[in-house]
Amino acid sequence: MTNRIPKISLKWLLISFLFWTQVNAGYECCEDYQEAPFYNSYDVCKPSIQFWVNTEYLFWKIKNSPNPVPLLVTAPFANNRVPLIGVLGTSVVIGHENVRTDWRSGGRFTLGLGFEGTYCFGTEINYFFLPDGSKSQRAASSGLPGSIFLSVPYFDTTTRRESSSPVAEPGSFSGLVNFKLTNRLQGAELNGFATLYSNYAFKINALAGFRYLNFNERLRLHVNSPAINIPQEIFLVSDKFHTNNNFYGGQIGLAGEYFCNRFFINAKGKVALGAMQQEVNIKGEFITNVFNGFGAPQTFLGGYFALPSNRGRHRKTCFAVVPEVNVNLGYQIMDCLRIQAGYTFLYANKMLWAGKQINRNINPTQSSLYEFTATPTPTGKISPKASLKSESFWVQGLNVSLEFEF
Numbered sequence: 001m002t003n004r005i006p007k008i009s010l011k012w013l014l015i016s017f018l019f020w021t022q023v024n025a026g027y028e029c030c031e032d033y034q035e036a037p038f039y040n041s042y043d044v045c046k047p048s049i050q051f052w053v054n055t056e057y058l059f060w061k062i063k064n065s066p067n068p069v070p071l072l073v074t075a076p077f078a079n080n081r082v083p084l085i086g087v088l089g090t091s092v093v094i095g096h097e098n099v100r101t102d103w104r105s106g107g108r109f110t111l112g113l114g115f116e117g118t119y120c121f122g123t124e125i126n127y128f129f130l131p132d133g134s135k136s137q138r139a140a141s142s143g144l145p146g147s148i149f150l151s152v153p154y155f156d157t158t159t160r161r162e163s164s165s166p167v168a169e170p171g172s173f174s175g176l177v178n179f180k181l182t183n184r185l186q187g188a189e190l191n192g193f194a195t196l197y198s199n200y201a202f203k204i205n206a207l208a209g210f211r212y213l214n215f216n217e218r219l220r221l222h223v224n225s226p227a228i229n230i231p232q233e234i235f236l237v238s239d240k241f242h243t244n245n246n247f248y249g250g251q252i253g254l255a256g257e258y259f260c261n262r263f264f265i266n267a268k269g270k271v272a273l274g275a276m277q278q279e280v281n282i283k284g285e286f287i288t289n290v291f292n293g294f295g296a297p298q299t300f301l302g303g304y305f306a307l308p309s310n311r312g313r314h315r316k317t318c319f320a321v322v323p324e325v326n327v328n329l330g331y332q333i334m335d336c337l338r339i340q341a342g343y344t345f346l347y348a349n350k351m352l353w354a355g356k357q358i359n360r361n362i363n364p365t366q367s368s369l370y371e372f373t374a375t376p377t378p379t380g381k382i383s384p385k386a387s388l389k390s391e392s393f394w395v396q397g398l399n400v401s402l403e404f405e406f
Helices: 010-035 037-043
Strands: 049-062 070-075 089-097 104-115 121-141 151-157 161-168 176-200 202-224 235-260 261-286 300-301 312-334 337-354 389-406
Touching: 037 151, 049 121, 070 176, 089 121, 089 176, 121 151, 121 161, 161 176, 176 235, 202 337, 235 312, 235 337, 261 337, 312 389
Parallel strands: none
Antiparallel strands: 049 104, 049 389, 070 089, 070 151, 104 121, 121 176, 151 161, 176 202, 202 235, 235 261, 261 300, 261 312, 312 337, 337 389
16 A cells, blocks of 8 residues: 655745735734734834814812012000001001912813824814912991001102001991912913924933913902991992913923823923913002081092002013913823823913002002092102002912814
């Protein structure tokens, strides 16, 4: 019996070998694909053009608002002497300390467009906001015997001495004082970016662009001080200081991101240099009917600190620096969706705050309120004048975001 060995051509042996090597190589590649960090597959799957939207929840705190001037004081009522700064027994009721700001919720929205599979270059635009946050203080005295004495202190430039304008005096007139401070923040950026370095798990982008930042603050002091035995008397005083800051500048920065499977950490640092356009609007008025026999109310220019000499709009432009840092930890849920949470700190070296614009060095001869006449006659050097005093600014807080990619 003869053994029959099938004849196998060299061609089929070669085809079988090539098929086996390709299958095996594909299997190993698949294993590498599964075990490699997610960022690798994330890059491979990207089309040549990518578009993304990021919606972000902010929980931030603005620096406490400077308010260095004492706005309302009290002291024991004795011998009809008004409370004076520097006199034993006088204490500050409103002012002379920073106004604490609360943490508040806001939002940031980002649109981006990238080109090439690994985001070799692209552009991104964002807008963020923190809505109005307010702090209020209130002080009141009935004006009845035994009630507290309230007064607005100032430095009289004509006598070179401390003085005070009574708001509530026991046995004479009552007083209700309302203080309110409100501020808000918003900003926008337009940046272009390019990848400086990239591998399977790490990339660094350089960015350059434009930044806009706006900070707005409003301070109001309102006083109602009628006589307790003259029901028809009207005696209202209002001071308003409104500051507005607009920054326009170019910026540069770096952004880095590291992937480990589906987890990632990223950080971004930017610094903007440019012009800070600053404006303060000062308004003060005194409404009363004591000068016309308690008839129709009359309105006179000037309150306690917002006087004819400093009222109106005042502007200046200065050079400013605005850096920002941001760090996030995130998770890639799927190719088109990821979530991240982190911390942001933003700083500006110059900003107008409303409380810093109050000047307590006052020439009372310009004011119907201080002189208690409908026709005051200004004498001496007029004061105060608008000074537009700047101080540094910062905001910091937490951010949580969802990013959708298309």
